[in-house]
Amino acid sequence: MKKAFKILLYLIIAVAVIILSFIAYIQIKGIPKYDPPVIKELTINPTPEKVEEGARISSLLCSNCHLGKDGRLSGGPMKDLDPSFGKVWSRNITNHPTYGIGKWTPGEIAYFLRTGVRKDGTYAPIWMPKFTNLSDADLECIICFLKSDMPMLQASEAVHPADQISFLSKFLCNVVFKPMTFPDKPIVAPDTSDRVAYGKYVLQSKIECFTCHSADFKKLDMLVPEHSMGYLGGGNTLIDLEGRKIYSANITPDPVTGIGKWTYEDFYKAMKEGKRPDGKLLRYPMTPKTAMKDFEIQGIWAYLQTVPRITNVVDRTGL
Ligand code: HEC
Ligand code: HEC
Known part of the structure; x- marks a missing residue:
């Protein structure tokens, strides 16, 4: 009886150690980093119409999160994120070469928006949506806008505090949420008449x-x-x-x-x-x-x- 009790105790301790090590592992590892992707360059052909359409789509799709206090897409706290995910800031996506995305190429922007992975392999969790099925034409308009000199994109020096990511988010990003695959076929939107x-x-x-x-x-x-x-x-x-x-x-x-x-x-x-x-x-x-x-x-x-x-x-x- 005593022996059985001892074995049970050791078992419980072993399970507790495994669980605690797993928690520590996830805490330390944080959001996983992936191998830097091979990014195909993308040629965009900006026209005033595409920039305007990109600005319109972005006002519906990006500004809600990325609009900063300075009236530009300079980022800020994600007020509407469920706190169980942690405290997170959206990024500065103005044309600033250091604080914004001024140096990102159209291919890098497209890859990130579709998959959530930056060229260095870092991954943006679910608080940054992925536009996996957006048509190539609509994506091009957004990139033409992001690369334009519209007032909302003028270089901003806004920097934000480091994210305070919860254990739940780290856990989910290690187990459930994975980067989306970059599509290998053209994506065409259905005709507006349908x-x-x-x-x-x-x-x-x-x-x-x-x-x-x-x-x-x-x-x-x-x-x-x-x-x-x-x-x-x-x-x-x-x-x-x-x-x-x-x-x-x-x-x-x-x-x-x-x-x-x-x-x-x-x-x-x-x-x-x-x-x-x-x-x-x-x-x-x-x-x-x-x-x-x-x-x-x-x-x-x-x-x-x-x-x-x-x-x-x-x-x-x-x-
Ligand atoms: C950021 C999250 C979010 C997005 C994106 C969003 N909605 Fe909503 N929507 C809500 C919330 C939250 C409510 C409830 C608002 C309230 O109770 O005052 C709502 C309410 C509504 C309502 C009112 C229904 C009712 O019974 O009162 C409609 C219709 C609606 N949304 C349609 C849409 C459509 C269509 C889109 C896309 C073009 C959309 N929403 C995008 C969060 C969102
Ligand atoms: C629901 C909120 C939300 C929406 C909508 C959103 N973003 Fe984001 N975005 C974020 C957050 C939060 C991050 C930071 C992600 C991270 O922690 O890695 C981010 C990161 C980025 C980055 C990476 C910048 C960098 O310096 O690493 C780019 C580029 C970006 N977003 C562009 C866009 C564009 C373009 C749109 C619209 C098509 C958009 N986002 C829509 C919240 C959002």
Whole structure:
């Protein structure tokens, strides 16, 4: 009996040592670094139209996180990140050669935006989205904009404190989150005349509504977004400007818990003015998408009608 007890005790100690060593290993290792990638150079052909379109897409896709106090894309604290991931700052992506990305080539920017890996092999975790399925043409517009001399990109000297990354984030980055693969085939967006297909593209890849509007950032499928847990059924945790938790809405066509009873006009107003049919204003981070074009809103609306309904009551306290 005594012997059995001793063996059990040793076993418990051994398991505890293994667990503690694993925790220490993850803590020290932090976010994994990968082999520096082989990056194919990319030629961009900037035109005023592409720069303008890149600026418009970026205002919908990047500014929310990268807009700094100086009115440029100089980065700042990620206020709406769930604190369980840690405290993180978005980077200075202005043209500054040292503090910004002035020295990055178009190929390096494209590689990073698609995979999350920089040319030195360092990896940006989930708080920097990956634009894996964005069309080559839309990506080129964004890069033309980032390489332009628009006021938002004028060299800024902003530097930010080092990130305080939580154990959870380090753990997830070592076990679950891996860099995306750089696509080896051209990516072409569906034709805008095919509303459902184009709307799906906008919602999944061009403005990425599905990331916030599914159930959990940790359970997203970036390659096949409709495989994400609770796809478009809402409930994902975000943080408002006062640091309080706010949950994304259910935007599936469920008539009771989703937006199944809304008309196109209701939806249009919610997108452009941030106003619900009952007159209530949608709260941060669901900011009005003033820069969205009508055909994009029409497309998303058409696509939403085809999405499986999810019955999910979301806590909208305070609305
Ligand atoms: C949800 C917030 C968020 C959005 C949206 C976002 N970013 Fe980021 N971005 C970040 C954070 C946070 C980092 C820092 C990542 C890290 O810790 O490595 C970052 C890092 C970067 C970097 C790396 C800069 C460097 O010096 O290493 C680039 C380039 C970048 N983002 C460009 C963009 C562009 C272009 C867009 C829009 C197409 C965009 N980001 C959208 C949050 C965001
Ligand atoms: C940064 C995260 C985020 C992104 C990106 C985002 N949303 Fe939202 N959305 C939210 C949150 C949070 C709410 C709830 C706001 C509230 O309760 O005041 C919301 C609310 C809504 C509502 C209101 C539904 C209702 O029942 O009140 C609609 C419609 C909507 N979003 C559609 C979209 C579409 C379409 C896109 C992409 C173009 C999008 N959202 C992108 C976070 C986001």
